[in-house]
Amino acid sequence: MDTQRETDRHRLRRNLVLVSATLAAAAAVCAAIFGWSWWSAAHDESLQFARDRDDVLRIGQQDIVNFNTLNYKNVDAGLNQWLDSSTGQLHDEIAQGKDDSKKRIQDAKTTTTAKVVDAAVTQLDDRAGTATLIALVDTVVTPEGGQAVTKRNEFQAAMTRTPSGWKISALGPVPVGSAGS
Template sequence: MAAAVVLAVAAAGAGAWGGVSWYDASHDDSAAYARARDEALAAGEQAVQNMNTLDHRKLEKGLDSWEDSTTGDLHQQLVDGRTAFIKQIQEAKTVSTAQILSGAVTELDDRAGKAGVMVALRVTVTAPKGKPAVKESRMLGKLTRTSEGWKLSALGQAPVGNTAG
């Protein structure tokens, strides 16, 4: 009988310890930060892929995707330049597709809703004539959290090679 009581007390103690540990882990600031980092990275990678993928046969859909992936000045530049860009792509008749190779969050200020990402990607551009051109590059993006989630607010090429003078 005493052994059963000891086992019951030990089981209750282990259960309580497990519950407290689970609660602490689920309310830990570092876990919330990691979730925000993962959300920013996933959104950043998708947005960079969207911004490097465009098919002249589905131009409106592709440009809508660009605009849906962006916010702020970058978004406004895309909206303002849309008509001219449509003309350029229709004349070129190109299809570009992007594949994400890897990505990383370079900075994250979760409270301010700002993040930075670096994304390595492979872009294949196919023109009406000739072989597809394949290029690998690294892009640096700035993200801003909006009511719809993380969106690109700036995007540019990352420096390549030794930049020291």
């Protein structure tokens, strides 16, 4: 009988070792499959494209708000935001005309506050680092001592990726015939 018990214990141990080894192998295979899936998804070009598009949209909206929000009592801060939000020829034009812009804004004695109502990325070339964004913007214009008026405008912004992130390289009204086309 003791021999039978020894044989049964030996068989039980062997079966436990086999089951454990099988489960360990299955876990390793699952880990490899899920690891590969995660790595593939993390390095997928379409995922990076989506991230770039989301960055352009988020940063572009904020930059458009920066360009349409200004307090004549603190013009330097506003103009510095314009410079921080821009690149290329637009940045150069702002820098060169900073003194004239400051005087015009202070003479106008108005405060503007902008809010993007809706926006979309219409073009994105992630390899070239360029994009186009359109935005519908409500701007509240308040003259000193006057009543606030809300103006709604549509803007088109050319965006360029710089070493410090996406910035506006051109900003203007949406060309006639472009909206809703």
